[in-house]
Amino acid sequence: KNEVEQSPQNLTAQEGEFITINCSYSVGISALHWLQQHPGGGIVSLFMLSSGKKKHGRLIATINIQEKHSSLHITASHPRDSAVYICAVRPTGTASKLTFGTGTRLQVTL
């Protein structure tokens, strides 16, 4: 079993829909990251969380440390949001290396 599990693996939505991607992890962590990867490989960091909730534009990330669970929400989705969204955790006691989930592939259609 992977230390970081994401669901769903694939997601198709229509433009304007509210989207939720989930991440569960099995280890103690000092931080959790949400990353966006576009075709061609480039990865962009969206959020780094250790508690609570963060918002940036149409993106919202939440984390529940007790339940070892995080969600990434996209409001009013748009085709340009189509990408792979990856959850990554920094386990406690591991300096700064990240452990990644396998990603959620999101396709937003018109």
Added chain:
Amino acid sequence: DTGVSQNPRHKITKRGQNVTFRCDPISEHNRLYWYRQTLGQGPEFLTYFQNEAQLEKSRLLSDRFSAERPKGSFSTLEIQRTEQGDSAMYLCASSLGHASTQYFGPGTRLTVL
């Protein structure tokens, strides 16, 4: 553009050949990380540097892999005697301190024939 650059972007090589990749991090970042990503999977940690010191290496980093960051700026990752299983995207990231956001480069896609 995150400010982290990698070269080359693509490399095709024959099995048994040596390859070297370069990563130029954001200039003031003291931490530099190498990850490997195979198709349909998330990235996996390979190694990281704080300044010029290599502080941790993954079990994934066999003896054929070596990484350097000689002056604490750019880094190179060399793979000797490449195997088909080495085909992957090799990603570099940098950060300012261990608790900071990591900024990723565009990656080097390696294909071993």
